[in-house]
Amino acid sequence: MYGIRFKSATVAIGTVLALAAGTAKAEVEIEYWQYFFDARVSAMEQLIENFEAANPDIKVTMTHFPYADYRTKVAAAIPAGEGPDVVQLFYGWLNDYVAANLIQPLPNDAFPPDMIGEEFFPMVGAMRDGDNYWALPTAVRSLALFYNKRLFEEAGIDGPPKTLDELVETAKKLTKTDAAGNITQVGITAGMNAQDHHWFREVLVRQFGGDPYQDDYKTVNYNSDAGVMAAEFYVGLANEHKVTAFGFMDEPQAAFKAGRAGMHIDGSFRIGSLNKTRGLSWGVTELPMNADGMKSNYSSYWVNAITTKAEGEKYDAAVKFMQYVTSDEAMQIWLDVVGELPAKPSVGLTEANANDDVFGPFIRGLAYANTTKFANESAQRQILIDMVQRIDLEGQSAADSIAAAAEAEQKLLDEYYN
Amino acid sequence: MYRSLSVRQKQIVWAWAFLAIPVVFYAVIRFYPTFNAMVISFQDWNLLGDRAWAGWKNYDKLWNDPVFWKVFKNTFVYLLIGTPVSLVVSFAIAYHLDKLRFMHGFLRMLYFLPFMTSAVAMAWVWRWFYQPVPIGLFNNFLAATGIPQIEFLRSTSFALPAILAPAVWAGLGFQVIIFMAGLRAIPRSYYEAARIDGVSNWTVLFEITIPLLKPTIVFIVVFSSIGFLRIFDHVFNMTTGDPGGPLNSTKPLVLMIYQSAFTDFNMGYAAAQTVVLFLILLIVSLVQLRILRDR
Structure with missing residues (x-):
């Protein structure tokens, strides 16, 4: 000033x-x-x-x-x-x-x-x-997949993953645990509080065959098989494949900056701060596509x-x-x-x-x-944070949790547009 | 005209001239915003644009909002655990510190230090303590001894106590000082009389010390209850990634008010919650004053 x-x-x-x-x-x-x-x-x-x-x-x-x-x-x-x-x-x-x-x-x-x-x-x-x-x-x-070149080299991986299946396989090789079984290095960061809620909405739901919203983003449409599969895939990274932990090192970007994460999805605005991080050798690549080669992104x-x-x-x-x-x-x-x-x-x-x-x-x-037309971005993000936590902490089924999230978000959109 | 007044009237004029400053201050800084908040709670306003009358809509929404009831419950859990725990702990510390002569001033300073520390800084340090492996202090210790780690802040059952602990600790110093002042104010002669009669320490504690500390206890209970009902900085700073903890498990009313106002920009709804909080504080304070005073 x-x-x-x-x-x-x-x-x-x-x-x-x-x-x-x-x-x-x-x-x-x-x-x-x-x-x-x-x-x-x-x-x-x-x-x-x-x-x-x-x-x-x-x-x-x-x-x-x-x-x-x-x-x-x-x-x-x-x-x-x-x-x-x-x-x-x-x-x-x-x-x-x-x-x-x-x-x-x-x-x-x-x-x-x-x-x-x-x-x-x-x-x-x-x-x-x-x-x-x-x-x-x-x-x-827009979003892209950041990766830690040094950790890739250490794990003997030649390049970043191109598809979601490769993403899981690559992440498995990058994950480290201690003697007690606690994760000390994640294959890929996860947290709906960061950019993952965009990845879920506009990328994963579409890649599993769905269309997250209809009617110019006034109608929630991810309460479908595609939405459930996307949620299962996302939460599965932590619970099934064990290549990540929610809340690991407090924030996804902190874990990546500290060199404790192999891969990290984030926006172009992160480039500046990663450049300033000493000792971090990173690369970036397009978000992984699905098995059919379909790509999507959020901007x-x-x-x-x-x-x-x-x-x-x-x-x-x-x-x-x-x-x-x-x-x-x-x-x-x-x-x-x-x-x-x-x-x-x-x-x-x-x-x-x-x-x-x-x-x-x-x-x-x-x-x-794709660009989501948000009515209230932080409230809509919170709905997806809660969706993951109901599955992860309370053991709710992905289908029930997605249904509850869709209902809450629809209510919010209706209040905003009417 | 001033000259024609009697001395007594002149004194009244001057008294009011000096009183005018706090009166104006209270009217402008306290009462006007309070009144305004009550008006806004009956309106729709998103900070931009005009306010529109909404009748009881905001209160109706509040009544039917499951998050509000969750938050309402959390607020009382903070109160009902925080106040007795901090009361007992601070009394125990003050009681023993009062008898101690060795390094008395230094120890008292140590207990008072957290009270002077910024709540934000403290919350972030505790947030770090509570992290999972590989960075969190507590969990690294647990992992080193082979005990499975505890997800302090990412658990629907542990998150609230985990946040309450540093909040209690932060307020302790103040309460210890007040208790010690209260203990010092009890006349020595009562204790001497008790000693001559050969009464046990427990009897002295329950028959002399605690009854005579009643005004102090009333003050601390009311003061700390209001503090716990308004808890915000610890919760906000320890859970910024997911404000209010997993599935709203730690969200107090003040944080919900903040979010309604400054992330949802729903000022009317936020004001309605403020009015509810005001009523809760009023009722709790009045009830406590009544119960603890006449007995």
């Missing part, structure tokens, strides 16, 4: 001096808000710098807040005519923001809907309502939107800024700084990016990814 204040102070002094010299052009100042995440803030600083260089008459001030306060601040500021002209929000919050009249649709001339539909990855279509887009992402994220994204506070010349400046942050150049910067994937195939699927050892598997995953 200090850095930004200092920067705006120096800019302000510069403006005053320029005005005194009588050479300054009238400046439009717009505000941009996002939540605090180190890499995102520095990427955005870089984007703002480039944008200001190209548009000397526009000044962009960025403010960021801890994630926990973000929604409260946005909700309080915009109706009061304060706060951001351009705001960042999670794709799943769009309905709430539109209903509360916090954001306005993007203008058709600057953002032609048909062109956007062609240029962006298909899941961005969720931001379209009739003839307008409400918001657009700079970057998207999510944060979007930027113009708030209802932006009017007149601020609105015009906000449109220009939105155009820049959704440009190819901005997407490449975001990929390089944050590690999040470009939202357009034209940037993402360039030869260099798609064949990149690290980004490649995630970018290729985008081509067959």
Whole structure:
């Protein structure tokens, strides 16, 4: 925050001096808000710098807040005519923001809907309502299978698994137990509290022949044979094959970082922190397919939107800024700084990016990814956490547990949409 | 006009001038939000957008929510185990510490230390203690001696006591200090008279010490009951991955309120729970004051 204040102070002094010299052009100042995440803030600083260089008459001030306060601040500021002209929000919050009249649709001339539909990855279509887009992402994220190269070498495994069956076999070779039979190294991490609930919903259920939701994610549909088989497979990793333990080392990503897990499913946003982990030699590959070769993935994204506070010349400046942050150049910067994937195939699927050892598997995953439309992501995640625990801790059958989860989630969706 | 007042009236004016500060403080910082929470509990509000009147909907939902009843029960388990255990343990410590002269100040400091420690830091250290093999302290010890490990935090039966233990320990220091102050306030002459009569230690304890400690006990019981009914930081920090423990086995009412408000953004529902918690605290405090005072 200090850095930004200092920067705006120096800019302000510069403006005053320029005005005194009588050479300054009238400046439009717009505000941009996002939540605090180190890499995102520095990427955005870089984007703002480039944008200001190209548009000397526009000044962009960025403010960021801890994630926990973000929604409260946005909700309080915009109706009061304060706060951001351009705001960042999670794709799943769009309905709430539109209903509360916090954001306005993007203008058709600057953002032609048909062109956007062609240029962006298909899941961005969720931001379209009739003839307008409400918001657009700079970057998207998807899942992939991280693996520990050193442990693979130690176990004499030549490469990461390609199918679910291979996944189980590979994990067996990577699992270690102590004399008392307690697992001290897991073949693959497991925990619905991490990214596994996405893997279960959008990948496993589909790979076992199901379709997790219907009716534009308003109807739960995993209470089927496919859902039961997916749950049996997932819980079986711990209870039947004994290649993992739920709650092992507190968090899945902690176990992987500590070199105590052979494999780990996580999002592209994890790349940065794994790169900073000393002594960890890791690789990443696409999520395993099923026996028939069917692949699936989950993707999510944060979007930027113009708030209802932006009017007149601020609105015009906000449109220009939105155009820049959704440009190819901005997407490449975001990929390089944050590690999040470009939202357009034209940037993402360039030869260099798609064949990149690290980004490649995630970018290729985008081509067959699905985006869950959550009504309340943490509550829906909790339902799957409970589903696994009823099987694991209370010995409920997978069929009963899936049925109970589907019922609870349907109730939640009905409450949200009606 | 001020000049025409009598001295007595001037004193009243000044008294009110000084009293105005706490009165305004209470009105703005305490009563207004409390009143507002009661109003919100009859509304639908997701923090964004407008509030809409919902009548008794939130209370109706609460009554029919199985999670609420689970949480309601947990809250009372925290109270009914936490309060007596901490009362007995802290009294035992204070009683013996009071008789001890050797390193008295140092020992008292050791007991008081956890009370001054941040609950968040403490909760995370205990969270680490409770982890399964290969990182958890307790389970590594069990594994080394060949005993099967215990899934402390990932068990529907052990998780709540596992969280309650550090919470009791954290509050102990304060209660020990209060008990010791209470013990010191009992006139020595009673003990001397008892010794002259040749009464046993147990009789002294039950006939002199405990009856004369009644005001202290009342204070500690009320104070710690309110604390356990509002338990939050230990539970929240020890179970962040699955807030409220496996299948809500450790979730107290305050955590459910927090989740309804700040992860589900259902402010009306959260406010309704707050009103219920307020009523519980009120009733429990009144009942305790009544029972422990007139007897």
